[in-house]
Amino acid sequence: MRETTLTRTTKETDISLTLNLDGEGKSDISTGIGFFDHMLTAFALHGGFDLTLQVKGDLQVDCHHTIEDTGIVLGKAFAQILGGNSGIARFGSFFIPMDEALASCHLDISGRPFLVFDAAFDTPSCGGFDCCMAEEFFRAFAMNGGITLHLAVPYGKNDHHKIEALFKACAHALRLAVLPKGGGVLSTKGVL
Numbered sequence: 001m002r003e004t005t006l007t008r009t010t011k012e013t014d015i016s017l018t019l020n021l022d023g024e025g026k027s028d029i030s031t032g033i034g035f036f037d038h039m040l041t042a043f044a045l046h047g048g049f050d051l052t053l054q055v056k057g058d059l060q061v062d063c064h065h066t067i068e069d070t071g072i073v074l075g076k077a078f079a080q081i082l083g084g085n086s087g088i089a090r091f092g093s094f095f096i097p098m099d100e101a102l103a104s105c106h107l108d109i110s111g112r113p114f115l116v117f118d119a120a121f122d123t124p125s126c127g128g129f130d131c132c133m134a135e136e137f138f139r140a141f142a143m144n145g146g147i148t149l150h151l152a153v154p155y156g157k158n159d160h161h162k163i164e165a166l167f168k169a170c171a172h173a174l175r176l177a178v179l180p181k182g183g184g185v186l187s188t189k190g191v192l
């Protein structure tokens, strides 16, 4: 089964995560930030991943460490489960419209971490989630997952819709990229 459990404890956050790539989209998520729980619940459901996540972060400071460190652990979980990225589709692309907003995600589970993030927000936050943390979350996820990740919101007005569409687009692109393909690594180099 393509599943792992990770824990990570620092002076800023205490994180426990279990991820199953071949799940049914079930989740049990508690980060202390309601909007972030909403995003990660959507991520699990749309990716078809089972995700159990408990985060105790220093929210008395702000939401930064809690969100960034969750991205780190989620990225590490993908990297650990996929090993050398052998036998998977590797690439995934998806567009998600959400009312007036459109988000796109194009990714390559390449072992070459990179983030392109082309989205702008009009308000400082959605609930307790600072909108600037969307980029920080996806950067931490890409860096620790070894994923080339391109995210964009070409248009849209409502920041809740824009961010939610980004999480859903990323989830669907990942669902496609981790599909078992058989064979070895999809690279002329023979290794990623």
Ligand SMILES: [Mn+2]
Pocket (backbone or CB within 6 Å): 038, 160, 164
């Ligand atoms: Mn929503």
